[in-house]
Amino acid sequence: MKTEDLVSFLSTGAETVDLRLPSRRWLLALAGGALIAFLLTAGLLKLNPALWHETSKPMFWVRESYCAVLGVLGFITVVRLARPGLRLGLAPMGIPVAVIAMWVLAVVTLVTASPQTRTRLILGHTAGVCPFLIALVAAPLLIALLWVMRSLAPTRLRWAGAASGFTAGSIGALVYTLHCPELAAPFLGIWYLLGMLIPTAVGAWLGPRLLRW
Amino acid sequence: MQLIEERLRSLMLPSLAGDAAAYRIFLDELAAHLRSYLRRRLSGLPDEVEDLLQELLLAVHNKRHTYDPKQPLTAWVQAIARYKLVDLLRRRSRGDMLTDPLDEDDQVFATTANDAAEAQYDVTKLLRGLPDRQRLPIIYVKIEGASVTDTAVRTGMSESAVKVGIHRGLRALAERIRRI
Numbered sequence: 001m002k003t004e005d006l007v008s009f010l011s012t013g014a015e016t017v018d019l020r021l022p023s024r025r026w027l028l029a030l031a032g033g034a035l036i037a038f039l040l041t042a043g044l045l046k047l048n049p050a051l052w053h054e055t056s057k058p059m060f061w062v063r064e065s066y067c068a069v070l071g072v073l074g075f076i077t078v079v080r081l082a083r084p085g086l087r088l089g090l091a092p093m094g095i096p097v098a099v100i101a102m103w104v105l106a107v108v109t110l111v112t113a114s115p116q117t118r119t120r121l122i123l124g125h126t127a128g129v130c131p132f133l134i135a136l137v138a139a140p141l142l143i144a145l146l147w148v149m150r151s152l153a154p155t156r157l158r159w160a161g162a163a164s165g166f167t168a169g170s171i172g173a174l175v176y177t178l179h180c181p182e183l184a185a186p187f188l189g190i191w192y193l194l195g196m197l198i199p200t201a202v203g204a205w206l207g208p209r210l211l212r213w
Numbered sequence: 214m215q216l217i218e219e220r221l222r223s224l225m226l227p228s229l230a231g232d233a234a235a236y237r238i239f240l241d242e243l244a245a246h247l248r249s250y251l252r253r254r255l256s257g258l259p260d261e262v263e264d265l266l267q268e269l270l271l272a273v274h275n276k277r278h279t280y281d282p283k284q285p286l287t288a289w290v291q292a293i294a295r296y297k298l299v300d301l302l303r304r305r306s307r308g309d310m311l312t313d314p315l316d317e318d319d320q321v322f323a324t325t326a327n328d329a330a331e332a333q334y335d336v337t338k339l340l341r342g343l344p345d346r347q348r349l350p351i352i353y354v355k356i357e358g359a360s361v362t363d364t365a366v367r368t369g370m371s372e373s374a375v376k377v378g379i380h381r382g383l384r385a386l387a388e389r390i391r392r393i
Contacts, residue, residue, distance in 0.1 A: 001335040007240040013354040016231035084292035153276040155296035
């Protein structure tokens with residue numbers, strides 16, 4: 001086939017393109033994914049009965065902001081990775097900054113705590129299940145984000161998958177806080193982070209397999 | 214470079230608003246840039262140039278909703294071209310056929326080439342494998358030049374089904390070409 005024939009084929013009857021379609025799809029994926037994540041948390045795991053009481057503790061809000069900030073930074077990165085030729089900007093670099101800030105807080109917490117409480121600050125009561133439950137809650141978000149990513153045009157597939165996974169993990173963790181009783185900084189710096197990294201790894205693995213176009 | 218950016222943008226923005234005439238000129242001029250770029254990059258695979266060029270044009274068409282008017286159009290095209298080129302070489306498992314490593318310096322928009330060859334496949338022939346709800350809207354609208362409304366009447370489909378059929382059909386074509 002001649003290229004000029006293809007050009008005429010493609011341009012004939014070309015319709016108006018809806019440039020807001022990507023943003024609408026992203027919002028739909030976030031809302032839908034978060035809703036299913038919430039239903040999983042509330043239905044399967046049960047909401048934390050002490051949730052209302054804990055909102056008066058500063059560490060409650062530190063935990064919420066930690067997950068929310070990572071989720072926002074991840075999401076900005078995801079949106080940029082979905083469009084060819086966009087620079088990533090500063091958002092991806094903010095992610096390690098937020099994690100290190102939590103680690104600094106964790107070290108301060110451990111140093112100032114009495115020696116016999118340190119193990120409890122690190123392991124809490126749920127260290128063994130926390131990362132896996134976060135990954136479970138994040139799964140619908142990961143599926144939704146990858147579904148939108150597929151309809152766009154990522155050119156760095158592994159990064160696009162990993163960023164989708166990290167964003168799903170952070171927002172999943174934010175939803176999971178409605179169930180989770182843990183508030184200690186060392187716990188959040190280790191087990192929450194691990195919970196976010198599981199979907200990140202899954203996304204990095206799936207990226208080159210699912211996102212080709 | 215700045216001139217090319219302004220020229221292509223002045224064609225792309227009306228294209229996105231539905232101006233088919235501007236879109237045809239845009240694709241024509243883009244093809245000349247891309248052909249010259251691919252010839253440089255694929256000097257070891259001269260037969261692949263026109264094939265990949267057409268695959269690229271189809272990709273630009275299918276993914277044009279990912280262009281952000283605030284971003285340089287040349288950067289958007291360059292990223293798609295580099296992605297498709299790497300993808301082709303990986304599919305052929307012949308990274309060695311690349312004349313030299315893909316570097317950031319080699320610009321898509323450095324030169325143009327208008328002496329077209331023919332691609333080895335024919336998009337219109339590939340259409341035969343598509344289901345009717347995609348194939349018929351594409352034949353009527355994209356080849357015969359009928360309006361979406363007339364096509365809806367002829368096929369008994371709704372107008373939105375015609376548009377969806379064209380859209381999905383072109384994506385399926387791109388996928389088929391990629392697998393050849």
